[in-house]
Amino acid sequence: MPELKICFNLNGREVTVMAPPDMTLLELLREKLDLTGTKKGCEIGECGACTVIINKKAVNSCMVLVPQVEGTEVITVEGLSQNGELDSLQQSFIKNHAIQCGFCTPGMLMSAKALLMNNPNPTKEEIKEAISGNLCRCTGYIQIIKAIASASK
Numbered sequence: 812m813p814e815l816k817i818c819f820n821l822n823g824r825e826v827t828v829m830a831p832p833d834m835t836l837l838e839l840l841r842e843k844l845d846l847t848g849t850k851k852g853c854e855i856g857e858c859g860a861c862t863v864i865i866n867k868k869a870v871n872s873c874m875v876l877v878p879q880v881e882g883t884e885v886i887t888v889e890g891l892s893q894n895g896e897l898d899s900l901q902q903s904f905i906k907n908h909a910i911q912c913g914f915c916t917p918g919m920l921m922s923a924k925a926l927l928m929n930n931p932n933p934t935k936e937e938i939k940e941a942i943s944g945n946l947c948r949c950t951g952y953i954q955i956i957k958a959i960a961s962a963s964k
């Protein structure tokens with residue numbers, strides 16, 4: 812299948828990349844752009860491990876085909892820290908012991924970041940709703956909710 816030229820903004824930088832049109836954004840990030848912070852879990856839109864932010868919305872990158880990314884603004888977990896300093900959400904996850912094996916963490920962070928971008932002071936219910944598509948098999952939800960609430964203060 813011939814490759815397409817795709818241009819989009821990735822973590823604040825304009826990127827141009829060639830990719831087959833049936834490639835997912837998850838594969839593009841991990842296999843062509845070496846951004847492996849976004850995790851590959853179910854690949855059917857069920858686990859949230861692959862969550863990134865597209866145009867300020869949390870999206871499962873395994874469900875997005877590369878042509879859909881043209882002209883958008885994408886943020887991955889690698890784009891959270893600024894000038895070598897962790898984002899306040901990342902700091903809060905550490906402080907609140909919200910990480911166990913860490914596999915779900917990038918996706919949780921991106922769902923939480925999208926929530927706080929659009930709603931800086933969410934209620935506990937809104938936090939639960941925002942991460943309802945992110946599965947944590949270590950079942951650390953209480954600490955994760957606490958970390959997001961604490962970062963929003």
Ligand code: FES
Nearest residue numbers: 852853854859873
């Ligand atoms: S890998 Fe995308 S939702 Fe599970």
Ligand code: FES
Nearest residue numbers: 911915947948949
């Ligand atoms: S910390 Fe292990 S899956 Fe969530």
